[in-house]
Amino acid sequence: MIRGATSFSLLAWIISFTILTTLVIFLRFWSAKIQQRKLYLDDGFVLASYVAMLAQVGLDLWGLHHGTGNPSSEYQPEELIVQMKLLVAVSTTWIFSTTVVKLAVLQLYMRIFSTATFKRWAISLMVVVVCFGITFLVVFITHCHPVSQEWDPVPWGWCRDLKYSELSSISINLALDTAIVVLPMPWLWHLQMRTSKKIVVMIMFGFGFATIAIMCYRIDQTLHSDPDPMIAIARVGLLSNVELWLGIIVACLPTMAPFFREYIQPSLSTLYSKLSRSTVSSTEQAPQGPYLGPYQDDMRLVSSEAPKLRTGFSPSGPQEGPHGDGIYVQKEFRTHGL
Template sequence: MIRGATSWSLLAWIISFTILTTLVISLRFWSARIQKRRFYLDDGFVLASYVAMLAQIGLGLWGLYHGAGNPSSDYLPEELIVQTKLLVAVSTTWIFSTTVVKLAVLQLYMRIFSTAAFKRWAISLMVVVVCFGITFLVVFITHCHPVSQEWDPVPWGWCRDLKYSELSSISMNLALDTAIVVLPMPWLWNLQMPTSKKIVVMIMFGFGFATIAIMCYRIDQTVHSDPDPMIAIARVGLLSNVELWLGIIVACLPTMAPFFREYIQPGLSTLLQQTIPHHCLVLEARAPEGAVTKCWWL
């Protein structure tokens, strides 16, 4: 049963961001319907990441039901066994989801930028991302030998220090996310569009820096972890979830423009016209035929 203030706080985070990411995913496909476009590969990657995220959420809720977020001393023996099993499962769902959402962003880039040079960079990064996912999937699954060593120990079994696996995966993840966020910036600036729109688009893609900030904080929390291992796992686990939720949101934001143009922009324009007074700036200029008065509506 869920107990303790920390556990209820974790539950609130899970419910809030699950609703938010579900809404964003829905708006992505609503926008696709408005645009009458076909189903792209990056749509499939986002859906796969979302499904893995839901699986991770389910595991997280099961963990909360068995005491996650509480000090080790508050666990029953059978609850500790559940937590060690869940740690393996959550690690695999997380690495799969974060890998696939990176592929979704890179595939979206390749739809936007058609130059051969950009595609070479994007494909190279996709290969690195796939290698990252496969490598750390193996690392997390083989954390103990045998896999059941932590909850069903045998004399000849062993486990690696989880902190080193966490630090290496987060560091590599941080480097990849930074490269993915920075990659399109030079090409974005060269697009044939007004500078103001370029800045808006760059800011939209730049939301990826939020996940980078979360990862930096996650590294700090891993290095300076709580002495109680179960408290430390709960804190780092929340940060890894936030990183994943934000990654899915960032992957969907650039695809949602049709929805905003169709439903939000008209209502916003009407609201601004009704609430913001129009001021006429009268300018008088001299011309050969006489004085000319112009009125600029602000």
């Protein structure tokens, strides 16, 4: 049974971020439906990461039911056995989920940027990420020999210091996430679009720095952990969950533009128009033109402006044009008529 203020606090974090992450995943696939686009490999990677995250959430809830968040002195012997088993299981779900979500981001990059140089960098990073995932999956599973040494010790068994495995995995994970966030920045800056739009797109990709900040704090908590091992595990475990939740959210943000364009932008435009009309009517009435008869509403003013080039960004790939995904350029003309 869940008990203690810390356990209930952990429960609140888990419920809140699970709901938020589920909503983001839903919006990602809803956006794909709006665009009527096919599902890509990065969609599958994100979905696999989300499923592994749900498995980890289930393990976390089972751990809370058996005392996670409480001091070691308050555990029953059978609860400590459950905690040791969960430590192995949670480590494997975490390393799988964080590896796959990195692959999702890199695969998304490869759909957006078609240059050969960028693709070579992205593929190289994908290979490193896969090697990272496989290596630490083995490290976490073989933390003890035999695996059951923590909860069913034998005289000839042994276990490594978990702190060293944690520090090495977090450090490499930190380096990989930094490389993934920084990788597209030079290419984004050289895109043919307005500087303001470049900055918006770079900020969108730069949300990955939030996970980097969490990992830096996680390293600090690992190095200066609580003397009570069960309290230390609970704190570091929460940070690893937050890192994973934010990673999935960041991987989905660039794909949610169709949803915002379809539902949010029209509402904001309507609100802005109402506020603008209210401001004009409260100051002075706009000057009226000559009466043009019953067809006045159908008239359009002739524009002397030259044709304009309009650029845009959307996350699926450059090949589908302004109503699809990718980075595109569109020539815009102003016309008039009855």
